[in-house]
Amino acid sequence: MTTDAERFLDDFTQLSAFGATAAGGVERQAATAADGQSRAWLAAWLTGHGFTVAQDRIGNQFGLLEFRPDAPYVLAGSHLDSQPRGGRFDGAYGVLAAAHAADRLRAQVAATATVPPCNIAVVNWFNEEGSRFKPSMMGSGVFTGKLPLAGALVTADAAGVTVQEALAGIGGTGPDDVFGTDRTVSSYAEIHIEQGRELDKGGVTLGLVDATWAANKYEMAVIGAQSHTGATAMADRQDALYGAALVVVAVRELADRFGEELHTSCGQLTVHPNSPVVVAREVHLHLDLRSPSDELLVQADAELHRRLAEIEVKAGVQVQRRFAHTWKGQFYQPAGVALAGAVAADLGISQMLVQTRAGHDSTNMKDMVPTVMLFIPSVDGISHSEAEFTRDDDLCAGVDVLTETLARMVQGAL
């Protein structure tokens, strides 16, 4: 193993200690103390390796390496926040890989004395996960102008703490318009574990992401009437939890009916008042439908709404659709896919095209600048779980590919 690889693995072990759980995962939700610790560690690492550290108002954290004043920046990174009891690779790997890759470039540039046409910067996007504050991909959403800053800052978690307050609590914001009028970002790269089992199944080291699944996310409220679980006759009940359970089952049955091209979930369901002897008056739930086919998603959505109307009658409840966040299936720039494919071929690393079913910060960035999205294998495709695991060899191969990809990007390859 090379010294570069050893250094990377050693740093990854250090980073994985923040919010570490006994079962080998991390719990580092956005702007919690553990998130703050991992950010402080990253800031110290970046500063120690010659980067200038800056934060913007939504808590994105940057490390800048300026080779040439006023030149545009190639940006690379991912996110350090995690799901509750999440895995230690999801996001964090991509941030550290970007930091190491940029640092290797710094050394290359210093050794050659040729100044490249672009600068390079590393980013830790704020709140990619969206488990504490919704929506997910918040930091990159604000950065790319898709999500208004003011609304994001006043978004509250379940305890009523806002993003602004939580960020202040970990010293997580800056006044900086990091890439403002005088600096621009010209391209973006991100590397991530697959969160699926295509690479693992195929024994392939590198996934070139060429497209992203379409997704419909709905917040729904099922409205019933509060009553006594023992005393109220069954016929008199308007049981919001019974109605919500029928919705959860209907959502699963959609996937059974439409087949492998549709993923459906309800991951969040909250009951009011949630007392053992009270028939629930209101249940809030968050539905998630994803497909590589926009058309299939339209069909699934129509079928879901037919089922919701039936459930309203059956359970004597109202089902209100309160908020929807949808995106169509989208493509990454073919030039980025080709660039990373050429790098992998030159390095003798096996590769295949893959799609991403999960959203990533690169999903936002690709709409602003040419973007490269890379995957490395995740054993058994496990993700958002403490059991998430990627082998050392794959971690190190990913950093090598990212380094060479960024080397070509700072030379203006995209």
Add this chain to the structure above:
Amino acid sequence: MTTDAERFLDDFTQLSAFGATAAGGVERQAATAADGQSRAWLAAWLTGHGFTVAQDRIGNQFGLLEFRPDAPYVLAGSHLDSQPRGGRFDGAYGVLAAAHAADRLRAQVAATATVPPCNIAVVNWFNEEGSRFKPSMMGSGVFTGKLPLAGALVTADAAGVTVQEALAGIGGTGPDDVFGTDRTVSSYAEIHIEQGRELDKGGVTLGLVDATWAANKYEMAVIGAQSHTGATAMADRQDALYGAALVVVAVRELADRFGEELHTSCGQLTVHPNSPVVVAREVHLHLDLRSPSDELLVQADAELHRRLAEIEVKAGVQVQRRFAHTWKGQFYQPAGVALAGAVAADLGISQMLVQTRAGHDSTNMKDMVPTVMLFIPSVDGISHSEAEFTRDDDLCAGVDVLTETLARMVQGAL
């Protein structure tokens, strides 16, 4: 309207102000600040009317009127705590009715100068509702020796606050063994709104409760595996929330199958980690099955467990039964039913026999001493809801019946 009735209604309005909600209900869960305020108001009322106020270690609050030293006590009351967004009549009516009835007896005894063979006491049982601290009927459970005091005191709410800490926070305990070695309770009476629509439907003012439904309450855990809602293939999921939804639906279908003699509910369901983009790893739920027939409940329980085994296979989860609290159908002493029936007949108040589907503190007390349980109508049978409502006439008629019933009980009628 008599002055007595006006006084009662006026006091009931005052009592209903503690924890009042905009929609006409109250939110006064056990040992919260609002519960503490209502307890302080009751203590002041009792003291002002010549009662001696005492509290025991589990937070039951008593007002004692001693006519004859060392004589046994007739006890009457209910509970001031409520469900989240509960009704203002459930429990609170019975406590205030008992206080007014005892106060009228005090005046009667003072006017006649004959000393009755029994004393009288009023009680506000701690945590009848069980919404904040489980199980329900906690205060009367400890008082009757059915629930160990030490275990009850360390029971924690969802925020980790124990009963002992919460009671200390509202000054809700005393060192007193209120009815200890030198004093005894010889009988008990409780009046409550029906929480069903039999009386309201029949236009009958008084329900004589002769039996209580059997109940099975289960705490269950559905165990799955945490994963990513978008990325994880449907076939690879072990979705604890899907499993739990199937359980909620199965429980409802039990009631559909067994008919009006079976009430089933799931009122409490908690998802872990409850993140919009995470397939749930674990769901806790509280099931509640009730029937007037012990035998039918045994059949329903067997059917439920057959269904749970199917659900385990269908959803790829484990369903664990963690805790069960069950009671069989039980009868109130016929002598108590007859006594209250005679009182109502003498007062010209319409009456009928009813069963209670809900548990009450009298369910515990009847196993210790002869007990009278009375119902007054609740419009449309609504309960555990801000929409709960009972007419003034019925409230006042109930206090009249309770007063005369207690008058006969202190003379040794039971």
